[in-house]
Amino acid sequence: xxxxxxxxxxxxxxxxxxxxVMGFLFFSSLNFAFRDTSNQWVWTGIALCFFSVxxxxxxxxxxxxxGNQDRIVRLEMRYRYFAxxxxxxxxxxxxxxxxxxxxxxxxxxxxxxxxxxEAVLKKLTPAAIKENIQNWIVxxxxx
Numbered sequence: 001x002x003x004x005x006x007x008x009x010x011x012x013x014x015x016x017x018x019x020x021v022m023g024f025l026f027f028s029s030l031n032f033a034f035r036d037t038s039n040q041w042v043w044t045g046i047a048l049c050f051f052s053v054x055x056x057x058x059x060x061x062x063x064x065x066x067g068n069q070d071r072i073v074r075l076e077m078r079y080r081y082f083a084x085x086x087x088x089x090x091x092x093x094x095x096x097x098x099x100x101x102x103x104x105x106x107x108x109x110x111x112x113x114x115x116x117x118e119a120v121l122k123k124l125t126p127a128a129i130k131e132n133i134q135n136w137i138v139x140x141x142x143x
Contacts, residue, residue, distance in 0.1 A: 026050035084113060
């Protein structure tokens with residue numbers, strides 16, 4: 001299943017500018033905290049502030065990107081199901097978890113209808129859905 005292989009995606013301003021600069025500032029303030037004993041608590045506080053900014057930016061980046069991606073996956077599946085069957089996907093969507101829906105999106109249009117019905121009736125796990133896919137549609141535009 002080489003189509004499941006994932007490669008990292010980088011956003012240059014975020015990964016190659018923001019994080020290195022913030023990392024440098026964090027470690028520099030820690031260095032000053034150990035070297036400047038008279039202002040050790042001030043530098044430790046500054047280091048904690050930089051660490052908090054780094055942690056929050058990472059968590060928020062993931063939260064917003066993944067939330068948006070989940071919405072797009074649901075909309076994509078609604079569209080694909082309607083385009084292939086002429087029927088709405090929402091009745092099935094209520095019976096499926098998001099992970100099952102995400103697994104179904106890798107199925108080709110020819111397999112989508114039958115696999116969706118099978119996933120609902122047999123309550124297939126996402127892994128089982130992926131195992132039943134014969135013709136994979138690879139997602140090269142993921143976040």
